[in-house]
Amino acid sequence: MLCFIVVSCNFLFSQNKQILYGFSDVPQSLLLNPAKQLDNDWYFGIPLLSHIHAKVGITGSTVYDIFADDNVNFNTKIRNAVDNMGSNDFYSVNQQLEIFSGGFSLGSSYEKDKYISFGLYQELDFIFYFPKDLAILALEGNQNNINRPFRTNQVRLAAEALSVWHVGYSKKLNDKLTVGLRGKIYSSLANVNSTKNKGRFVTVPGQSNFYDHIFDVDLEARTSGIANLDGDNVDPGREMIRRVFFGGNLGLGFDVGFTHKINKQWTFDGSLLDVGFIRHTKGIENHEIKGNYTFEGINPLFPNSGSGQSAEDYWNEIEENFEGLFEVDSTTTKYTTWRPVKLNTSLNYAFGKETFEECNCTQDEGQYLNRAGLQLFAMTRPNKPIMALTAYYYRRLFDNLQVKATYTVDSFSAYNIGLGMSANLGGLNFYVMADNFLQLENIYDTQSVSLQLGFNYIFKKKDED
């Protein structure tokens, strides 16, 4: 059972921002749930510095497993690393850079019940699954692997760079319910996509000869935005900037969310992010290798035995079979990719109001200082959805300083501890968040690290008192 859970969670290519989710002191938390009411009149992100996010994740063997300076033979370590990895282990990178963002509240002067936010960010996603069978073939060859299929469906790779323009609107419907919607326009700078490969190569004992080599290969890689980058009149840098501004392959999507205040202390919220697609029509270059052939050797002395064909036909057939097998079919067929949909939901309990030192009593109208809760994150992948569960504790240390600690169980580890803080110095807001603190004692042995930080300028509502 445990094995099953581990295996089924292994498709995780997480864009989980468990520390930022619900951290409403940071305006960028609106990108994780559009149905949050920010406690400010307006804000703007310091351009290019408002949200810097990077997440690197690997499952299976770590950099340290392979490159540790431990006097163990390097090739032994490579061998062990390959043995310890499965075809569902992967390397992944997810990076985001907010170029600009802003937001402001709307509504009557006594109750601002609407919030509009907008911005532009750039995102990079990369995932490469470990093709274990091909690694074994490269390490050992087929001699010791007769009858063992080398599955080419393990070759799975996806990479995308895109810019996202967005406008979000959140509205407090009543005291209990706030809803939000964010529209997005995607402009893909470049896309590489090879996730639906099939096939295998296997050597089996043959009838006519020692072996039959069975090739059954169906590999396809689709790319957009790369083939049109190396033209004579193209300056790649300028071209990329043009694509950020709607010049790439365009797509549409939305985020939707809600916040339900159950009572003074309990809230339940949820969001669905990046429900959308990108239509790839420009700079398309797709490559496909598809073939089926069983090679048993050649019979040059009696080429026509049995079949009655001429020697020339015999040779032509073998040649055609091999050429057909490894011939790369290039097309410019347009295609559509779906954005990975992300689901966030959380149940939160607020407690512990501020106490007054003079009377040792609590302030009735004051805000709760602590919050604890559970968050669930799920994300679609081509194979199966992935999940992460987080427990957190949030504390308002001062009016201007808030911290959050998280404990997350996901496919990278069962003990991922994250910490985040947000501080306001005058109007300037600074936040920084990172996770996997338990593993950070040796960063090379870490399977996943994520870091988010940024600066905003926040204009706070005047306090009534």
Add this chain to the structure above:
Amino acid sequence: MQRQVSLYTLLTVVLFSSFFSCTKEVDFDQAEDLEISPVLETSLVFFDETVNSFLVNNLPVFIIEDAFDLDIFKNDFVVDNLIKAEFEFEGFNSIVRAFEIDVAFLDEADVELHSFTFTMQESTDGSDVPSGHIEVFENDKLTNLTSTTRITFALRMLPGTGVDQTTPGRLQLKSKAVFYLNIEG
């Protein structure tokens, strides 16, 4: 208050950056020690024939020849990383005549770089007589192999008992090549 917030912010940043800089000793130069040694096997030439295949107008043909072009050694990766090769032949003969196989390796100018011959002994009682040969290519012989662009095969029926359409038996041959690669980083 402001000062406290500044202090905590600074502390957090220092804490974060110190965590991210924690490492144990690693040595990325080890990548240069990478050495992988795959061994690949592939089927080569085969046949399985009755005496009829050696008769034209009911008269024996004493030699059957053919050649084929070899592209694999035009690939630098193969040439640079091949450290040893073996050609292994396994035959069975239940015909009353012995056969001899000549294999010759030619370069682009059709110059013979290497050749070998092996015999498939005759069967006196109709049972399968096994034969085999392993040709190992190392050092200079390996260089000859990797310079080869064309291989010729000649199958000769050796003198002996007369044969015709009614002569029983089969001549079978299987063969494979074993390539030992050593790829260094």
